Amino acid sequence: MTEPLLQVKGLQAWYGESHVLHGVDLQVHRGETVTLLGRNGAGKTTTLKSIMGVLRKRQGEIRLNGKDLMGLPLHHIAYAGLGFVPEERGIFSGLSVHENLMLPPKVADGGFTLDEIYHLFPNLAERRNSQGTKLSGGEQQMLAIARILRTGANILLLDEPTEGLAPVIVQRIGDVIRALKAKGMTILLVEQNFRFARKVADRFYVMEDGHMIDTFSADELEGRMDSLNETLGL
Amino acid sequence: MVTVFGISLPALMGQLLIGLINGSFYAMLSLGLAVIFGMLRVINFAHGAQYMLGAFFAWFLLRYAGIGFWPALVLAPLGVALVGVVIEKVLLSRIYNLDHLYGLLLTFGLALVIEGLFRHWYGTSGQPYSIPSTFQGAFNLGFMILPKYRAFVIVASVVVCLATWLLIEKTKFGAYLRAATENPTLVQAFGVNVPRLLTLTYAIGAGLAGLAGVLAAPVYQVSPLMGQNIVIIVFAVVVIGGMGSIMGAVVTGYVLGLVEGLTKVFYPEASSTVIFVIMVLVLLVRPAGLFGKE
Numbered sequence: 001m002t003e004p005l006l007q008v009k010g011l012q013a014w015y016g017e018s019h020v021l022h023g024v025d026l027q028v029h030r031g032e033t034v035t036l037l038g039r040n041g042a043g044k045t046t047t048l049k050s051i052m053g054v055l056r057k058r059q060g061e062i063r064l065n066g067k068d069l070m071g072l073p074l075h076h077i078a079y080a081g082l083g084f085v086p087e088e089r090g091i092f093s094g095l096s097v098h099e100n101l102m103l104p105p106k107v108a109d110g111g112f113t114l115d116e117i118y119h120l121f122p123n124l125a126e127r128r129n130s131q132g133t134k135l136s137g138g139e140q141q142m143l144a145i146a147r148i149l150r151t152g153a154n155i156l157l158l159d160e161p162t163e164g165l166a167p168v169i170v171q172r173i174g175d176v177i178r179a180l181k182a183k184g185m186t187i188l189l190v191e192q193n194f195r196f197a198r199k200v201a202d203r204f205y206v207m208e209d210g211h212m213i214d215t216f217s218a219d220e221l222e223g224r225m226d227s228l229n230e231t232l233g234l
Numbered sequence: 235m236v237t238v239f240g241i242s243l244p245a246l247m248g249q250l251l252i253g254l255i256n257g258s259f260y261a262m263l264s265l266g267l268a269v270i271f272g273m274l275r276v277i278n279f280a281h282g283a284q285y286m287l288g289a290f291f292a293w294f295l296l297r298y299a300g301i302g303f304w305p306a307l308v309l310a311p312l313g314v315a316l317v318g319v320v321i322e323k324v325l326l327s328r329i330y331n332l333d334h335l336y337g338l339l340l341t342f343g344l345a346l347v348i349e350g351l352f353r354h355w356y357g358t359s360g361q362p363y364s365i366p367s368t369f370q371g372a373f374n375l376g377f378m379i380l381p382k383y384r385a386f387v388i389v390a391s392v393v394v395c396l397a398t399w400l401l402i403e404k405t406k407f408g409a410y411l412r413a414a415t416e417n418p419t420l421v422q423a424f425g426v427n428v429p430r431l432l433t434l435t436y437a438i439g440a441g442l443a444g445l446a447g448v449l450a451a452p453v454y455q456v457s458p459l460m461g462q463n464i465v466i467i468v469f470a471v472v473v474i475g476g477m478g479s480i481m482g483a484v485v486t487g488y489v490l491g492l493v494e495g496l497t498k499v500f501y502p503e504a505s506s507t508v509i510f511v512i513m514v515l516v517l518l519v520r521p522a523g524l525f526g527k528e
Contacts, residue, residue: 054423078425090420094412102406103413104424151424 003066005030005186006051006155011060013043013050020046022210023060028155033177033187035197038207039232044190045087047207048157051188052084053077064155079107083153087160087190089144093133097124100132101147111152120179121146138169145176155186162193170196194232206231236377241499247378249495255384255453257491258391259446259464264471264483265398266442272415272478273435276326276337281468282461283348284440288314288447289456290352293363303366307448314444315437322436327429345461352458360455387449394445395484398438402480411435415478470513476526486524 004027013021021043028034036044049055051062053074062069064080072080083104092100101117101124118125121142127135135143141161148156161177162170170193177187177200191197197204198221206214208231216224236243263285270278291310295301301309321344329336369383402408414421414428422428447460454460471490475482490509498505516524 052423054419074419074422075425075427078423084420084423086420090417092413092416094416095409099409103409103421105426107425 002029004028005032005065006188007061007063008047008051009061011047011050011058011062013046013055013058015046015055015057020210021050021058024207024210024212026205026212026215028186028188030154030186031181031184032202033181033189033200034203034205035189035191035201036205036207037191037194037197037228037232040192042207043210044207045159046210048084048159048188048190052082052157054084054086078104078151078153081108081152081154083107083148083151083156085144085148085156085158085161087163089140091132091135091140091143093131095132096128097130097132097135097143098128100143101128101150104147104151106151108152108154110154112146112149114150117146117149120149120176136169138165138172141165141169141173142176145173149180155188156180158187158189160190160192162191162196174200194228239500244378246499249499250492251378251380251384251495252498253492253495254388254488255491256494257488258388259450259487260468260471260491261395261484261487262391262442262446262449263464263468264475264487265395265480266439266446267468267472268475268478268480268483269398269402269411269442270436270439271472272480273411274322274326274330274337274432275334276341276436277334277469278436278439279338279342279465280321280344280348281341281439281443282463282465283345284314284318284443284461285447285450285464286349286352286458286461287317288444289363289451289460290356290447290458291444292448292451293361293456296363303448303452307445310448311441311444314447315441318437318440319433321440322433326436327432330432345465349458349462356458358457358459360457360460363451363456365452383452387453390449391446394442398442399480399484467509470509472523474509474513474516474523476523479523479525479527482523482525 006028008024008026011021011024012019024043024047036047038044046055050058053069053072064082067080069077069080092103095103123139124143124146127139132143145158145161161173165173174196180187189197189201201218203217204215204221205212206228213231214224214227238246263281267278267281270276288310291313292303292306295306295309325340326337329340365383369386371382373380373382373385402411410421410426410431414431418428450460471486472483474490475486490512493512494505494508497508
């Protein structure tokens with residue numbers, strides 16, 4: 001098999017004195033959509049934050065395209081090709097929709113153009129001069145995803161994109177993720193909404209108490225449903 | 235003679251002019267303070283000392299290098315901004331994770347050291363700095379005499395405030411600043427060098443104080459105490475306007491300068507306390523300040 005785009009080995013992380021990740025291993029290959037599943041507090045968001053470098057107290061190995069990210073300052077990690085969409089969406093209230101969209105610097109060639117973004121998210125085009133936080137929850141989520149697409153990042157880290165959204169908006173987010181997959185985008189998704197995740201993911205990791213306890217492909221999902229029911233309380 | 239509430243028009247306009255001049259300095263200084271607080275969450279008590287440094291750098295340039303007002307208007311603020319870079323890199327950058335109180339104490343201590351050194355070297359009597367030849371003389375407006383240099387100070391302060399507002403509201407740098415004020419970690423995760431942004435912001439704030447100092451040099455004397463005298467009022471202006479609010483700092487600066495000037499005309503005894511009375515009232519009614527976010 002080809003070298004993974006993102007390779008994480010033995011990742012450990014701490015919040016202050018509290019040891020929350022205990023040697024997490026994961027791989028994401030180019031063009032794949034990989035989902036981290038697990039109950040609240042399993043360590044999914046912490047894994048994403050540790051990979052992105054937002055959580056600094058961490059150990060282990062994180063490589064993107066073979067490049068070691070561990071020693072890099074936070075503002076250099078984005079330039080390695082990681083695009084981060086945080087759980088709380090991180091829309092800036094002091095900036096308009098357009099300013100929010102244009103905020104992240106371009107980190108590589110090949111990102112979406114503004115026209116492509118406004119075509120994919122027509123609501124954002126209509127409300128480009130509105131204050132970012134005046135958008136609905138769903139529109140804010142679209143904006144959070146759209147602004148990373150512009151940067152040319154080659155892997156998206158999406159943290160709970162469907163959290164708190166109405167089913168019709170969740171469906172729309174699913175359409176967007178499928179459109180991104182069709183364009184060859186690599187996605188690492190943290191999701192509690194299993195029904196959503198099973199429709200978009202190619203491969204799954206299951207986390208519990210800061211450990212990675214299982215991994216399987218979408219084809220193997222049916223055979224794992226009993227153990228998933230138990231782990232996730234579906 | 236025309237009178238307003240029993241006060242002659244030239245006397246009233248004269249005091250309003252003084253109020254507007256003071257307001258121009260309040261606006262420029264509180265603008266720098268607001269920019270620094272908004273981004274760094276540091277209550278910069280060294281701001282008065284940086285204002286004083288601006289005036290002294292202009293005086294040094296003239297006295298020791300024969301460099302006049304106009305070049306000093308650029309060089310002295312740059313010098314103060316450079317001092318700001320050193321202060322931020324060496325000291326402030328180490329305390330961002332601590333309580334705001336540490337920033338206040340650190341900059342307060344710095345102000346004491348800087349002002350103490352200048353008092354030791356130059357005494358407290360002040361050094362004269364003459365008005366540039368272009369602005370010698372005055373305009374006779376009929377109802378009042380307007381010294382040309384004072385008119386220039388008012389215009390210059392409006393231009394400086396407007397330019398700073400444009401920088402913050404209409405440029406990419408300003409967008410980074412506004413975003414980093416809300417969530418610096420996320421902005422850095424996008425690839426923006428936030429530590430450098432913090433250094434630049436402090437340097438810009440200090441440079442604004444330095445610029446105000448150069449403009450003040452021909453109006454007031456160049457004295458080690460000039461910053462001490464004004465910085466407490468400027469803090470009151472920032473609190474009234476709303477900590478971190480750019481618009482609040484500027485508008486409140488000019489308005490309070492005028493209020494102070496009017497108080498000097500109608501009730502001189504209260505002129506040195508009126509701003510603090512307003513501050514108390516605003517804090518009681520609207521603790522976040524007039525333009526601050528609740």
